[in-house]
Each structure stands twice: as C-alpha cells, then as structure tokens.
Amino acid sequence: MEDHELIKRIKENDLQAYDRFFKKHYKPMVIYIRSFSNDLDVAEDIVQNVFMELWVKRKELSISKSVKGYLYWKAYTSFIDQYRKDKRRRDLLEKFREESIRAAIPEDHELMNKRAHRLNELIASLPPTCKAVFELNKKNGLRYHEIADRLNISKKTVESHMNTAFKKIREGFKNSGFILFMIRKLMFKA
Known part of the structure; x- marks a missing residue:
C-alpha cells in the first residue's frame, strides 16, 4: 500500500494503517537520525516522538508531496530542536561548574x-x-x-x-x- 493511501487511512483513525506505516518507516528513520547524533537512544526517542505527533495530529495532516520527505524533515527538525536544547543545557551546566570552581578559589x-x-x-x-x-x-x-x-x-x-x-x-x-x-x-x- 502506498504512503499516501496509508496517511489517508491514518487520518480516518485506522490503527492498522498506522502500524503498517510505522513498521515501514521506523527503522530507516532511526538510522537517518542516528547518522547525526551517533546515539541510538536519542535517535529512537526522536523518531518515536515524530510518529506519536503524527498520530496525535493525524486529523490536521496535509502532505501534498512526498510522505517520506515530510517524515524525514520532521525527524531532522526534531533532532535540531533537541540538539539546541541539549546544547543550552550543557552550556548552562558548564557555566555553573566554572562559576562554582571560581567561587571556591x-x-x-x-x-x-x-x-x-x-x-x-x-x-x-x-x-x-x-x-x-x-x-x-x-x-x-x-x-x-x-x-x-x-x-x-x-x-x-x-x-x-x-x-x-x-x-x-x-x-x-x-x-x-x-x-x-x-x-x-x-x-x-x-
């Protein structure tokens, strides 16, 4: 079954179509995101969140071109968002560590x-x-x-x-x- 047909059925609350769609795209997307993060757990979390969001917002889905392109774009932007959050957190922890050291010396x-x-x-x-x-x-x-x-x-x-x-x-x-x-x-x- 084609991706556009699966998406149409997902929009109609078809869990079997969602399951087929998930199984078809999950592993390749994890491999794709892992190529950026080199962390399997992070890649799996990001891809799972993309699929969760897809199901939650299924009624509003409007994919006019490539479904695969849409999925990979969503996963990539999710990875970038996560990377920025993690970087801010690491920067904040580094700043705190340096301030603590400075305060102690x-x-x-x-x-x-x-x-x-x-x-x-x-x-x-x-x-x-x-x-x-x-x-x-x-x-x-x-x-x-x-x-x-x-x-x-x-x-x-x-x-x-x-x-x-x-x-x-x-x-x-x-x-x-x-x-x-x-x-x-x-x-x-x-």
Missing part, C-alpha cells in the same frame, strides 16, 4: 596572569603538529576524529599528540601545585 589576578602566560609559552613550545592538534581540540573544540580528518592523520596520531601536549604542560606546571583542569578557561582569555 580565591582570585589572585597576578598569579592567574602568570600561569596563563606560562601556559601560552608551553603551548607555543610544542612541536608544530602537536601544537596544531592541541589547539584544534582545546581552543576550537574539535573531536579527535575531526582533527584527524582535517590534518590528514590517524586518530591514534591525534591521541599521541594530545598525550605529548598534556605531558609537556603537566611538566611545565609540575612545581607550581596548580591543578591543570582549572587553566582551561585561561586559554580562551589569554
């Missing part, structure tokens, strides 16, 4: 500036590829596989460069007693 601007300067010196002293890998990850927020693609190197090589960078930075701060994870924010200010 007495500020010494001169000391912080010296440490930021030292960090910049250590980063500048890294070998060129190691420095590029480190900055692409820490300043630009790229993931290891994205860096590997951009620099045309393997993911293992990226991991090796990151380990080297962290080792040199740890050694550079070895005698200061400074906790390295707190300096992350300084990299963006300095």
Whole structure:
C-alpha cells in the first residue's frame, strides 16, 4: 500500500494503517537520525516522538508531496530542536561548574596572569603538529576524529599528540601545585 493511501487511512483513525506505516518507516528513520547524533537512544526517542505527533495530529495532516520527505524533515527538525536544547543545557551546566570552581578559589589576578602566560609559552613550545592538534581540540573544540580528518592523520596520531601536549604542560606546571583542569578557561582569555 502506498504512503499516501496509508496517511489517508491514518487520518480516518485506522490503527492498522498506522502500524503498517510505522513498521515501514521506523527503522530507516532511526538510522537517518542516528547518522547525526551517533546515539541510538536519542535517535529512537526522536523518531518515536515524530510518529506519536503524527498520530496525535493525524486529523490536521496535509502532505501534498512526498510522505517520506515530510517524515524525514520532521525527524531532522526534531533532532535540531533537541540538539539546541541539549546544547543550552550543557552550556548552562558548564557555566555553573566554572562559576562554582571560581567561587571556591580565591582570585589572585597576578598569579592567574602568570600561569596563563606560562601556559601560552608551553603551548607555543610544542612541536608544530602537536601544537596544531592541541589547539584544534582545546581552543576550537574539535573531536579527535575531526582533527584527524582535517590534518590528514590517524586518530591514534591525534591521541599521541594530545598525550605529548598534556605531558609537556603537566611538566611545565609540575612545581607550581596548580591543578591543570582549572587553566582551561585561561586559554580562551589569554
């Protein structure tokens, strides 16, 4: 049975048509959304919500062109909405975490500036590829596989460069007693 005929029957409250429509499109849509999120649970939730909304709003459905195109568009826009909500939530949690850390540590601007300067010196002293890998990850927020693609190197090589960078930075701060994870924010200010 064609999609347009199934939609027509769904609009008439035909649960069997809805079940056939769901079974026909569910798995391919999950695969499609998973290609964006790489998270099966997220993809399944999004697709299930699209189908739930389809049933709830079945009387108002007006699909003039491709039913499949409509479904995939709804799933994609739902994914984008979910991604934005999750990003806002992550940003808010990151801000809260940073504020909590700052509140727990007495500020010494001169000391912080010296440490930021030292960090910049250590980063500048890294070998060129190691420095590029480190900055692409820490300043630009790229993931290891994205860096590997951009620099045309393997993911293992990226991991090796990151380990080297962290080792040199740890050694550079070895005698200061400074906790390295707190300096992350300084990299963006300095």
